[in-house]
Amino acid sequence: MTDMLDLGTPPAKAHSKTAPPRDLNARAMCELLERHYRGKDGHRDQDSHATFRELRAPDQVHYADFVAVSLWSSRGLAVDVHEIKVSRADWLTELAKPSKAEAWWPYSTRFWLVVPDASIVKASELPEGWGLMVPPKNANHRVMQKLVKPAVRTPVLPLELLARMLMRGRDEEKRRLETATHEAFVKGAEQARTLTEPARAPMTPAERERLRTLDTLELIVGSPIGNWNSRYNARQIGDAIRWLETVNKLPTNYELANLTKVAEKITATVEELGKLLPEVAPNRTVG
Known part of the structure; x- marks a missing residue:
């Protein structure tokens, strides 16, 4: 040969x-x-x-x-x-x-x-x-x-x-059957999931923009909005934003800088009153 x-x-x-x-x-x-x-x-x-x-x-x-x-x-x-x-x-x-x-x-x-x-x-x-x-x-x-x-x-x-050929053929057929069974199971599970899960439509540009705005707001606040264990919740943040919008609508002479000065004067006055009240009405408690 x-x-x-x-x-x-x-x-x-x-x-x-x-x-x-x-x-x-x-x-x-x-x-x-x-x-x-x-x-x-x-x-x-x-x-x-x-x-x-x-x-x-x-x-x-x-x-x-x-x-x-x-x-x-x-x-x-x-x-x-x-x-x-x-x-x-x-x-x-x-x-x-x-x-x-x-x-x-x-x-x-x-x-x-x-x-x-x-x-x-x-x-x-x-x-x-x-x-x-x-x-x-x-x-x-x-x-x-x-x-x-x-x-x-x-x-x-x-x-x-x-005998060796027959054993190899038997093992190969068993392997193919197991593979086919597994593939059929995976395919059936995927079809069942597709039928039970509602189809999700892709987000619109407006929805994506709203999510970006929410991400930015949560970053500034320092905690997730809606997390009731955090310092702020959505209702409180919304009230604060509406207050800021109200301030922005005030006349020019009452803009935020002037309001800050007024607040400082009020604070000083309260401190002076706190010093006088014990002398004027020592038995009264200011609530």
Whole structure:
């Protein structure tokens, strides 16, 4: 399997037609493979394959990056194993240590190398029997480009591997059911809240201006208006404002400055009277 095969000119031409290299990590490549085999949720091919990420081989050591098991006899039952490499350095490391591919080779119908761009792999480097797959040119398309077709074999499927696939499939289905249930609960709760809560109309410019005025007034007063535990309440502040408006309507000779002088004189007079009253009427209390 690990003998190198010179693919010649045709694959090189196929490489030249691919799109420029994409910035795709291993997770993004797995998502592209999911879409390739099963389409999006609700697609007619959703049940055509069982797919697995990071599936352990029967040797208990090596993992396949992505495995797709065909479930429809009409399209041919098969086990497609995929090795994902996202850079030239990753691919050279794989060539130097082929044990991962060797571990999965007997259990696969087809073995694929999947890369973001074919320029990562030289034509002469692809091992014999491997296929080469790259993302579609158009991001709106779901079908991956198959630049090199792999050899087709009848796979060996030990019970251990079958059991592992079934357990992974069961856990995945449970996870999807839990996710769908949670999403349905959140959506239902949001709809119920929308029905019970009255719709709030946006504030008008006049309302926003009134709120700004209230904020300024509370800042000057030093406490929130309407807080009955504070020094002032709305009624007291309103009375004070009306008194100021009355003062402003007085004639000029009774403006606030003159009123202040009058108040000072009254205060002085009261103080003088306070000194005299005990002498004039010592037994009287001024109320």
